[in-house]
Amino acid sequence: MQSEASDYSIYRRVVSQLMQGEEQLPSLPTITLDIRRALGDPNISRNTLVRLISRDPALSALLMKHASSALYRHTLPPKTLHEVISMLGMAEVDRITMVHSIKSLFTLYSPGHKRLFVEAWERLVIKASISAMLARLLGHVTAEHALLASLLSEVGTLAVLSAFRSERVTPSNELYSKLCQEYSKSLGIIVLKKWSVHNEYIEIIRNAGNWQCSPGHSLQLLDLVNLALYHAIKEHTPTAELPSLQELAAYQKLMPPQDFIGENGELSLVISHRADIQAIAQTLR
Structure with missing residues (x-):
């Protein structure tokens, strides 16, 4: 019991140090920031956005899987990123990009x-x-x-x-x-x-x-x-x-x-x- 309390005290100190040093906390990947910035531009073209998302194959695959998931009841699931973006809309693509980033951040x-x-x-x-x-x-x-x-x-x-x-x-x-x-x-x-x-x-x-x-x-x-x-x-x-x-x-x-x-x-x-x-x-x- 004493050993567990001692271990916990050590771990608490490590976490407290992490909280005091913001630079040690994970930052969003550059590709995520680029995509979110583009999604926030009302004049962004669909082709530009597709090219940007295509730089991250894992994100592209996640968007395709998500658009074909049980959340949507489409007879024909989307086959291209163009179709995925059209179906989901910019706001939802932004949210799924964040979901993808969260998992990838914690090495x-x-x-x-x-x-x-x-x-x-x-x-x-x-x-x-x-x-x-x-x-x-x-x-x-x-x-x-x-x-x-x-x-x-x-x-x-x-x-x-x-x-x-x-x-x-x-x-x-x-x-x-x-x-x-x-x-x-x-x-x-x-x-x-x-x-x-x-x-x-x-x-x-x-x-x-x-x-x-x-x-x-x-x-x-x-x-x-x-x-x-x-x-x-x-x-x-x-x-x-x-x-x-x-x-x-x-x-x-x-x-x-x-x-x-x-x-x-x-x-x-x-x-x-x-x-x-x-x-x-x-x-x-």
């Missing part, structure tokens, strides 16, 4: 580092995929917007790993979880401010997991993120202490039949769309 430095990242990324992917599917089924927010907000809400969870890139030893799952509980929100806010993302996403970080926070009368982005987080926790940690779904402020905005609950205490919407959620998740793995 893996050791087997232990990789193990923690893979497990954390899988949990985030399920949560984001549930967010996207709920957005498509419930309306109010686009699926890509919900997907990106859900991922960004836990960017601090991944950023905690950046503290250990020069360390020979990475924390155990238990200590990593404790570090995330203590630091991920504040670290995530620092990272998003560094990236100059919209303040809306920073507010999502602040309020994700606050089950009683639900602004406005209609479903908001935060509601979708919290509903997805709730279901992702139940899936990943069935023994987690959670309130009943009916107690969530976000749930109380749902109307029948959207508010139907299955035997396991989850939304019937989520249960009946498991295959679609997994199909979305597969595009992010």
